[in-house]
Each structure stands twice: as C-alpha cells, then as structure tokens.
Amino acid sequence: MDSPMILVVIGKNEVEEFLHYKDLIPRLEVALGEFSKPDREDIQPVRCTVPLQRYNGFLGLMPAYLAHEDFLCTKMVCFYKRESGSNLPSTRATVLLIDPEYGNVNAVMDGDVITAKRTAAVSAISAKLLMPAKSEVFTILGSGHQALSHYNVFTETFSFKQVRVWSWRRESSERFAQAALGPVTVCESVEEAVNGADVIVTATRATEPVLFGQWVKPGAHVAAVGACRPDWRELDDVLMSKAEVYVDSREGAAAESGEVILSGAKVFAELGEVLNGTRPAQREKTTVFKSLGMGIQDAVAAKLVFEQWKRHH
Ligand SMILES: NC(=O)C1=CN([C@@H]2O[C@H](COP(=O)(O)OP(=O)(O)OC[C@H]3O[C@@H](n4cnc5c(N)ncnc54)[C@H](O)[C@@H]3O)[C@@H](O)[C@H]2O)C=CC1
Numbered sequence: 517m518d519s520p521m522i523l524v525v526i527g528k529n530e531v532e533e534f535l536h537y538k539d540l541i542p543r544l545e546v547a548l549g550e551f552s553k554p555d556r557e558d559i560q561p562v563r564c565t566v567p568l569q570r571y572n573g574f575l576g577l578m579p580a581y582l583a584h585e586d587f588l589c590t591k592m593v594c595f596y597k598r599e600s601g602s603n604l605p606s607t608r609a610t611v612l613l614i615d616p617e618y619g620n621v622n623a624v625m626d627g628d629v630i631t632a633k634r635t636a637a638v639s640a641i642s643a644k645l646l647m648p649a650k651s652e653v654f655t656i657l658g659s660g661h662q663a664l665s666h667y668n669v670f671t672e673t674f675s676f677k678q679v680r681v682w683s684w685r686r687e688s689s690e691r692f693a694q695a696a697l698g699p700v701t702v703c704e705s706v707e708e709a710v711n712g713a714d715v716i717v718t719a720t721r722a723t724e725p726v727l728f729g730q731w732v733k734p735g736a737h738v739a740a741v742g743a744c745r746p747d748w749r750e751l752d753d754v755l756m757s758k759a760e761v762y763v764d765s766r767e768g769a770a771a772e773s774g775e776v777i778l779s780g781a782k783v784f785a786e787l788g789e790v791l792n793g794t795r796p797a798q799r800e801k802t803t804v805f806k807s808l809g810m811g812i813q814d815a816v817a818a819k820l821v822f823e824q825w826k827r828h829h
C-alpha cells in the first residue's frame with residue numbers, strides 16, 4: 517500500500533521563494549545543537565561517496581532522519597574537481613523526501629538552492645559565534661554560487677564597513693561585484709584581499725592551499741567551505757596550526773577534510789557544542805570553521821521548503 521501523498525516536484529524557483537535565512541538560521545542552530553548532544557536521536561551517517569573517475573568527481577549520498585520531527589530525506593550531490601577555468605558546475609544536487617513509515621518518495625526537490633543557502637547559513641552561524649566582536653572587513657575568496665550565497669547572508673546578518681572579493685579570474689570578481697546588492701572591492705591577489713580582514717570565507721574549487729596563515733590577521737575568523745575531500749584543501753598548515761578549529765561534524769572532518777587530516781590539526785569543537793554551551797567560542801583567537809556539509813542541514817532546509825510549499829498549494 518502506498519502512502520496517501522502524491523509525488524510532487526519542487527523546482528529551483530519555488531525552493532528559492534520558500535527558503536529564507538531568517539527561518540533557516542534558527543532551525544539550523546537547533547539541529548546543530550541536537551546533533552552535538554551525546555544522546556542525539558537524529559541520524560546522519562558520514563557522507564557516502566561514489567567516485568566518478570571518468571569525470572573527476574564524486575556522487576555524495578547524504579541521508580538524514582530528524583527523529584523529533586519524523587522527517588526523512590536524502591540529498592544526492594555530485595561534486596567535481598574542475599579545471600580552474602571550467603564553466604561546468606562544481607556541484608549539482610537533488611533532495612528526495614521519503615515517507616518514513618511507508619518508504620515511498622513524497623517529493624523531489626531542487627537541491628542546488630538548498631545547498632547554497634544552508635551552507636552559507638551555517639557559515640553565518642559560525643561567524644556569529646566566532647568572529648571578532650568588532651568585525652569591519654569581510655573577504656570572500658571565490659565568486660561562484662557559494663560566494664554569492666555567503667555574500668547575501670553575511671551582509672543581511674552583519675554590518676561590515678568593507679566587503680572584498682578575490683577570484684581566480686578578475687572578470688568573475690567584477691561580475692560578482694556588479695551583481696552584489698552593495699559595494700564590493702575587487703582585489704588582485706588573495707594576500708591583498710585578506711590583509712586586515714576580520715572575517716574570511718573561502719568558497720573556491722581549489723584543491724591546494726590558496727589562503728596562507730602568514731596573511732591572516734590574528735583573531736580573524738575563517739569559514740572554509742570548499743575542499744571537501746581528504747586530499748583537497750584551501751588553507752595551509754600555518755593557518756591550521758595557529759587557529760582554533762571548529763567543524764560541523766567531527767566524524768565528517770576526520771573522514772573528509774584535507775585541511776584537518778593533512779595538517780594534523782586538532783578539532784576543538786563542533787559548532788553544535790558551542791551552541792549547546794559545552795565548548796567555548798574562542799572569539800578572541802584566530803578561528804577556522806571547517807564546513808563539509810551535513811545531511812541534517814539539508815533536511816532542515818528541505819522541511820522548511822516543504823512546509824511552505826504545502827501552505828501555498
Ligand atoms: N561545505 C559545504 O557544505 C559545501 C561545499 N561546497 C564546495 O564549495 C566550493 C565552491 O562551490 P560553488 O560556489 O558551488 O562552485 P562554483 O563553481 O560556483 O565557484 C567556484 C569558484 O572557485 C574559483 N576557482 C576555481 N578554481 C580555483 C582555484 N584553483 N583556486 C582558486 N579559486 C578557484 C572559481 O573561479 C569560482 O569563483 C566547491 O569546492 C564545492 O565543492 C559546495 C557545496 C557545499
């Protein structure tokens with residue numbers, strides 16, 4: 517017997533319309549906190565990856581079950597090691613909502629907007645907890661999808677005096693600055709872009725370090741979003757050794773973060789532990805938040821989208 521729901525398809529525009537940072541951020545904070553409790557009930561295995569050698573990429577499977585809310589879904593995300601100048605997408609994602617009792621799929625949802633927004637929202641949570649008290653200069657490395665979602669949520673949530681961007685190609689940085697809702701300074705080099713910056717987001721496709729610790733101001737906060745394989749990295753050993761390292765999931769970082777694995781850096785805390793008050797936010801120190809992405813983050817976002825979709829149909 518099937519569940520009473522019919523299968524719905526929710527495209528990119530609707531996900532965009534229904535997913536707002538003001539709703540997403542508080543729910544992600546709750547979910548991250550729940551995830552970091554020793555007796556957690558939500559279930560999320562470490563991402564299972566299927567190598568796509570011919571295309572230099574991976575299919576990542578990211579199931580999650582939010583036990584309290586009885587909400588089950590899985591994201592399927594392909595991500596690739598592209599040539600720096602390639603116009604092909606770095607990631608492509610779809611989310612399936614599954615009836616936990618009957619086992620059938622209730623909805624198929626665009627996962628690109630969910631991935632862009634939930635990743636940026638979690639970085640904003642890290643900044644809220646860890647950036648210096650008076651943060652004036654915000655730098656983004658990269659000018660792609662994640663760079664834009666990070667720009668949007670960071671400028672919506674905080675007030676910076678200056679926003680800077682650096683990207684592999686100057687034309688992309690210029691396009692990014694033109695598309696942004698406020699003034700953005702385009703920088704010629706990473707060193708120039710991060711000089712004196714209080715908050716730095718790295719959202720590039722780099723697989724070798726692009727951000728070097730010697731350039732980072734003591735006390736700055738870095739949210740490192742790219743480099744999601746054990747042999748990929750955006751940050752060098754100097755930065756990883758001088759910073760206090762926070763992650764979304766310790767288990768995920770130990771399995772997938774090149775920055776953590778190759779530098780041998782110790783993880784100080786999960787963001788959820790800071791939210792729960794079981795580990796401190798060392799705001800006065802240089803901090804790195806290493807983001808890898810979690811199925812529960814996708815589940816929180818997908819649930820919000822589905823709730824809104826049902827209200828509108
Ligand atoms: N932590 C997380 O939860 C997530 C991480 N990601 C990762 O974030 C990164 C960015 O993703 P998108 O913005 O969607 O990609 P995108 O393709 O839209 O943008 C990538 C940016 O990196 C730049 N770039 C390319 N090669 C580079 C190199 N060698 N050095 C420096 N910059 C380079 C490009 O010019 C572009 O500005 C990717 O590594 C992706 O896998 C994506 C989704 C979620």
Ligand SMILES: O=C([O-])C1=[NH+]CCC1
Pocket residue numbers: 576593595607609631744808809810
């Ligand atoms: O969480 C996510 O969706 C991803 N992390 C790395 C690439 C895609």
